[in-house]
Amino acid sequence: MRHSRRKVLKAGAALAVTAGIPGRAFAQAGPVKVGMSMPQTGSLGAGGQAALVALRLWVDDVNQRGGLLNRKVELIAYDDQTNPANVPGIYTKLLDVDKVDLIIAPYGTVPTAPLMPMAKQRGLLVMGNFSFQVNAKVQHDMWFNNAPWNNASSWSDGFFAHGRKLGAKTVAFLAADQEFAQNLANGARELAKKGNIKAVYDQNYPPTTTDFSSLVRGIRAAKPDMVFVMSYPNDSVAIVRAVNEIGIGSGVKMFGGGMVGLQFTPIMSSLGSLLNGIVNYNSYVPGMKYPGIEDFLKRYAQRAKEAKVDPLGFYLPPFNYAIGQMLEQAVNGAKSLEHKQLAAYLKKNEMKTVVGPIRYGPDGEWANARVVQAQFRGVVDKDVEQFRSPARQVVIYPDAYKTGEVIAPFEKARKAKA
């Protein structure tokens, strides 16, 4: 009688305990805190908001699987407003007040630049987030970027190669005076020289410039064959509008190249038909086959709708999700949160992510670049869903992903039907 009562009591207790735990039980050591600054307002804001949705999706996914080392993962993200001056304070707070275990870089070269010396001085592992050559001067050996480019060549080769095919001999450079554009501009100038392309116009502008009519007039007067623009979202939009207002000249064969922001869904839908003809870089356009990406985009779209953010999620979200995946593989592989061990693991192994396999070169960038140059065609105004069709962004480089030939000159391509 007593035995059975004890048994019932024990069973009842066990039942009560397990009924109280929702899902998996986490270890007692407290959560694994992942900290970052993410530009959610300011020039990069639209992209940053979408990226954050993808990261939060990964956090939920990994917690479903039991977290990292059996501890729940918690993401702490502050808004740096695309202002590099805010970044040192935010990361100092993350490290010394919030006491995070792992850090991710902010989205974008400009906010990431101030983080690099700090990370090197404190010996921290940094997961990069779509920066371009931001580690070139500091040369921190625990830096791992998630972007499909490595050096300037990987980015600009496609643009110049096509220009040469069309018979272009001259180029106009227009670059914002900030870390991203200047890194790209330095590389692009070298490539133009090597390719015997003459720069007939080369101007930097302060990142706060809002009126580009004078600059566009200057470019037009120089009569270049190609116009290579390196700009951030606010300026990219203003430049596209200025070109539409003032005109860039009928002799320009190709326009675009390094304009950040023309990949953000809100900007694409607000510019609409003004985008037509522009040849610009991208990380992913519909039609590119990465294993698992279609499924990711579907799940992302649901979360994006709730968060009232970019519903398509093409440019940044898959690559931000990949950061999470890489951290997960490194932590599970090294079985530790210690930065040096994680860095060693990331250097040696190939990561499997929703954007394909990623292997790192010695500088912390991808060993094999995968940037595409695509031309906008047949875009109409005020339609977000149209961008799901591969025909809207025709990939002209590299050959592995090519879907069409570039239409030149630029003015003709602006009017071409899809």
Added chain:
Amino acid sequence: MFFSFELLLEALMFGVLLGCFYAAVSIGLSVSFGLLDVPHVAHPAIMVLGSYATYLVAGQGLDPILSGVLLMPVFFVVGVLVYRFYYESFERRGTEAGVRGLAFFFGLAFIIEIGLILVFGVDQRTVEAAYIGESLELGEYRVPYRMLVAFGVALVLTFALTLYLSRTFTGRAIKAVAQDEPALRLMGANPVRIKQWAFGIATGVSALAGAMLIVVGPVEPAIDRLYIGRTFCIVVLAGLGSMTGTLVAGLILGIAESMVLMFFGASWAPAVAFSLLLLVLGVRPQGLFGR
């Protein structure tokens, strides 16, 4: 830098349009600082407030310039209240109002700017209208309509204000109070009420200036810092209190900026207004048409 006659002409044309726009933006300051001697460093901030108010009203579907006009009476009242507060706190008491008055308006400018950031965020805001984004084609040249609209409104505004100050009774009273306050008091008019009225008008005009600002280009809360230089440069160059002077000074600044932009690059343009200001203060502080 690339030089050609066409570019020069285009830069000149753009400079004229830009200059008139700058003049319209500074005319409120010509009244409040030029005529009334109020150290109104918050003038650009109130103008940016006008831009955001226009953004809200135009977001309901109204034309931005019309929204600006509709906001003028609202800002008039705001101006009267601000002046009243300033007068009661500083001018009346008279003691070292200089430091405190300046600090007050500077603090006010900051409060407005940060208030806008907290409410709207740091993102750029724009308005839409049929004339924004299209240009007028004059042969080889293309002139953006938004600049023409701002130019037109600026001319009308300057003309109207000049007429008001010289032809109407209150207008002349405002000029009188600027010239000789005790004499006006002896004549039986109340100078405080007149100054209050004038400050209200200056603030009301700023609402329309704000509307023009957001038509010409995107605005964000910190844009007032750049306009401190432009507005004060114009008001000082004009000579305190001269309305036609404001237009001329505006044109000079607009053309100067446009030339620097075209031939020296966009990175030098922000310093033009401030350098011109220092030059005027050093060489001829009473300005071109000063009293």
Added chain:
Amino acid sequence: MRFWISAAVLAAASLGLALSPVNEYFFYAAYVVLTFVVLATAWNILGGYAGYVNFGTPAFFGIGAYAATVLFRSLGAPLAVQIAAGALMGGLLGFGVGMLTLRLRGIFFAIATVAVVFIMETLMINWRYVGGATGLQLLRPEVIAPFENYIRMLFVVMAWMGIAAVAIARYVQDSWIGRGLRALRDSEEAAEACGVPTLKLKLFACTVMGGLMGAAGAPMPMYLSFIEPASTFNLNYTVGALGGAIIGGMSHWLGPIIGALLLGSLQQIVTVTISGEVNVLIVGVLLVLFVVLAPEGILGLLKKWLPFSK
């Protein structure tokens, strides 16, 4: 004598604090607060004693920061040399600005100082060697013993700089220079008539102010490991310096210390708990409140409420 004993005690205390196991973030935040103590004290020499409102704090602060950057980048100069260079350049700029603008009254002087800020910023934007608008990443040298890390050392440096700034302000205030400045603040014409060399005194005050602000700016690039023009020449420094002095009380060297410590600490706490913008808003609101209701600052309020005079 009391002053020098207190100064020595504070200097030793700051060193002791830096060697103790206090949370790192304290030093990171305290450095900023101490910077504002120096800036407010320096501002007050021209603003409080002489009555000339300088809106151009960022220009002097910034030239100190960039002078330090140039020396660090070209020669790898140690921090002490950087600070000396910052003080020198700040002082020169102060002298130059003074020569140009001190003949202008009230608001014109203030607007002219704003002009200097933007012109300095534009110059730095166009100078590629210091990074232009892009900015420059800087790697700190190894920290010298006995400090655990660089930020703790910078904390002590700034604390001692604050003590030095206050000593200078106290000297100016109590000497014939201070008397002359007060005379010209009350009425410049009367002072001239009495034979006070007003222009020389104003120039002196402006130069000293510039030098101190430049010195305060010099360690900034090492503090952030990064420098770029927009944040270095930000008008927020104006509000902080001016606010610290006005809120604390402009008539005595104690005022800016009290004002900057209170304001700076409040700002840091708000930044960590609420947001970066709200902290500037609070400064603006407090500035307006004090300017309207308590123009003598906290010192003035203390004088009124406490029965003994200072």
